Amino acid sequence: MSSSTEPARVLRLGTRRSALAKAQSGAVADLVAKVTGTTVELVEITTYGDTSKEALAQIGGTGVFVSALRDALLAGRIDLAVHSLKDLPTAAPRGLALAAVPPREDPRDVLVARDGLRLAELPDGARVGTGSPRRMAQLNAWALRTGRRLDVVPIRGNVDTRVGFVRSGELDAVVLAHAGLLRLGRAEEVTEVLPFDTMLPAPGQGALAVECSASHADLVTALAELDDPLTRAAVTAERSLLAALEAGCSAPVGAHAVGWGDELPATELRLAAFVGRPDGAAMVQLSATGSLDDASALGRDLAAEMLAQGAAGLMGERDC
Numbered sequence: 001m002s003s004s005t006e007p008a009r010v011l012r013l014g015t016r017r018s019a020l021a022k023a024q025s026g027a028v029a030d031l032v033a034k035v036t037g038t039t040v041e042l043v044e045i046t047t048y049g050d051t052s053k054e055a056l057a058q059i060g061g062t063g064v065f066v067s068a069l070r071d072a073l074l075a076g077r078i079d080l081a082v083h084s085l086k087d088l089p090t091a092a093p094r095g096l097a098l099a100a101v102p103p104r105e106d107p108r109d110v111l112v113a114r115d116g117l118r119l120a121e122l123p124d125g126a127r128v129g130t131g132s133p134r135r136m137a138q139l140n141a142w143a144l145r146t147g148r149r150l151d152v153v154p155i156r157g158n159v160d161t162r163v164g165f166v167r168s169g170e171l172d173a174v175v176l177a178h179a180g181l182l183r184l185g186r187a188e189e190v191t192e193v194l195p196f197d198t199m200l201p202a203p204g205q206g207a208l209a210v211e212c213s214a215s216h217a218d219l220v221t222a223l224a225e226l227d228d229p230l231t232r233a234a235v236t237a238e239r240s241l242l243a244a245l246e247a248g249c250s251a252p253v254g255a256h257a258v259g260w261g262d263e264l265p266a267t268e269l270r271l272a273a274f275v276g277r278p279d280g281a282a283m284v285q286l287s288a289t290g291s292l293d294d295a296s297a298l299g300r301d302l303a304a305e306m307l308a309q310g311a312a313g314l315m316g317e318r319d320c
């Protein structure tokens, strides 16, 4: 009798309003609907990071994109949230579960330049926009290594705004995450996919995090189906390196882990990492291999080695 009067159970998925956030939330919502057999409704939430025009480092780093969604989860206004893993602070809040890390999109950064130009084809003194100290450090290091001159210009804004600086002629190029452009269906605007030896991505770049309340046991179990163990291990190594470096979220730290060795599925991970001064004149760049089952030890140990080689002095103040 009672079932006919009960409201249909709906899962509320909180999302930021940006085109990128909605694209990735929409894709995850479809997957969640499939594995739970439940309708998933998108709930838009505005974060301070979306409305403020200040530099990220000034307003507390990329964590500003995440905290409003986490507050909504903890208050029970939404059931799950999708974050870009690279924006997720390494400290996990009490009461929330990182229920799934779905298969990763391309983690690399790309160049979007005028006239189809690649990095090595930019003229001397070219104006290249990025607000990321990590990208700035590696662009400047590349210029010093190859004997070129780049004018790295600090910018911020969503994908449209940043690409707009190139379209308007204000900048010669910008550096963005490939994953963002792919998820927006804008892959054809990329003029070069930057190789890892030029540009190590941010820890977690290209991966998503699906969070829900740890007490919502059925949902935690259902979401586990969306988890990709290799992606989870890789981002665990990258994020444990970041945490052990005690770097802020906008610190000049690049890290990338991949499955390693001949076995399939992989039992080992290879982690490469970069810490550099934004002017590109000093850096520590190292890599190491370790067991996939102990990904956090791999990150922690490589961080310790980088700190022993002076990484802390390159990072500046901790900002979040």
Ligand SMILES: NCc1[nH]cc(CCC(=O)O)c1CC(=O)O
Binding pocket: 084, 085, 086, 087, 175, 176, 177, 178, 179, 180, 204, 205, 206, 207
């Ligand atoms: N810094 C903001 C941000 N956070 C996540 C992405 C998209 C890429 C991803 O999901 O890792 C971007 C855009 C960018 O860096 O160009």
